Amino acid sequence: DAGVTQSPTHLIKTRGQQVTLRCSPKSGHDTVSWYQQALGQGPQFIFQYYEEEERQRGNFPDRFSGHQFPNYSSELNVNALLLGDSALYLCASSLPTGPGTFGSGTRLTVV
Amino acid sequence: AQKITQTQPGMFVQEKEAVTLDCTYDTSDPSYGLFWYKQPSSGEMIFLIYQGSYDQQNATEGRYSLNFQKARKSANLVISASQLGDSAMYFCAMRPSGGYQKVTFGTGTKLQVIP
Numbered sequence: 001d002a003g004v005t006q007s008p009t010h011l012i013k014t015r016g017q018q019v020t021l022r023c024s025p026k027s028g029h030d031t032v033s034w035y036q037q038a039l040g041q042g043p044q045f046i047f048q049y050y051e052e053e054e055r056q057r058g059n060f061p062d063r064f065s066g067h068q069f070p071n072y073s074s075e076l077n078v079n080a081l082l083l084g085d086s087a088l089y090l091c092a093s094s095l096p097t098g099p100g101t102f103g104s105g106t107r108l109t110v111v
Numbered sequence: 112a113q114k115i116t117q118t119q120p121g122m123f124v125q126e127k128e129a130v131t132l133d134c135t136y137d138t139s140d141p142s143y144g145l146f147w148y149k150q151p152s153s154g155e156m157i158f159l160i161y162q163g164s165y166d167q168q169n170a171t172e173g174r175y176s177l178n179f180q181k182a183r184k185s186a187n188l189v190i191s192a193s194q195l196g197d198s199a200m201y202f203c204a205m206r207p208s209g210g211y212q213k214v215t216f217g218t219g220t221k222l223q224v225i226p
Contacts, residue, residue: 033214042115042202042216043156056213088154099146100214102156 004093004103012109013081021076021106025093031055032074033100034066035090043090049074078108086110113138115203115217122222124193131178132188132220134203142208145186147177150200150219159201162186164208193224 005024013019025032031050035043045058049068068074072093078085086109092100114137124130136145147159162170162177170177178187186205190197203217 035216040218042204042218045213045215048213058213090154090156092156099144099158099161100156101158102148104153104155107154 004091004101006089006091006103006106008106009104010107010109012111015081015083015110017081018077018079019081019108021078021089021091021108023074023076023091023093023103025072025074025091026101029093029095029101030072031094032068032072033092033094034074034076035092036060036085037088037090037105039087046076081110083110113140113143113205113207113215115205115215117203117217117220119220120218122220124190124197124222124224126195126224126226127192129189129191130193130222132190132201132203132222134186134188134217136184136186136203136205138205138207140207144206144208145177145179146204146206146214147175147186147188148202148204148216149197150202152199156202160188190222195224195226198222198224 007022033048034046037043048056052068063079065077088105090105092102094100116135143164145162149157160172160175162179174191176189200219202219206214
């Protein structure tokens with residue numbers, strides 16, 4: 001039984017570009033949450049998707065957007081990348097009230 | 112607003128000894144859940160243990176137990192019989208009860224187990 005799968009594992013982008021990160025949830029999970037983890041910090045909640053709708057959002061600008069597909073997989077899009085967007089981006093899947101199962105993350109470097 | 116505080120940036124423990132990782136929290140929500148996650152150097156967050164705010168007993172999962180003191184707003188993780196594989200970052204987190212609630216994480220504690 002596959003856990004949470006994230007792609008790509010590493011990514012280097014130039015400031016001002018746009019990036020799309022992908023997440024496939026664990027089998028049986030229908031809720032996907034995204035987190036940003038800067039070096040040496042704890043994960044910061046970006047947003048959560050359930051039934052293809054954004055249900056909760058953290059304190060992130062509109063440059064951060066997402067989507068959930070009918071098969072529960074999800075994408076995180078970041079526009080107009082800043083150097084400060086460099087971080088590990090974690091996806092977690094769950095049932096709506098359960099603890100999250102995390103993927104290994106996508107490490108984004110903005111240069 | 113919710114806040115999680117982990118005051119120990121780093122901890123050392125001898126193999127086979129027990130260790131306590133501290134976590135205090137602040138919230139105005141009447142009902143909430145507390146979590147601990149382990150993050151090895153690979154980056155994946157591994158769920159360890161959960162405590163509901165209205166649970167009467169402290170949670171236990173194998174070598175992990177959660178020392179929950181609601182009045183003091185603390186939720187310390189106790190790892191018994193430490194193993195070399197326990198070396199990792201440990202994060203305390205909380206979430207209000209009910210669906211679609213965001214999870215707030217602390218800044219983590221780096222645990223190193225010494226042979």
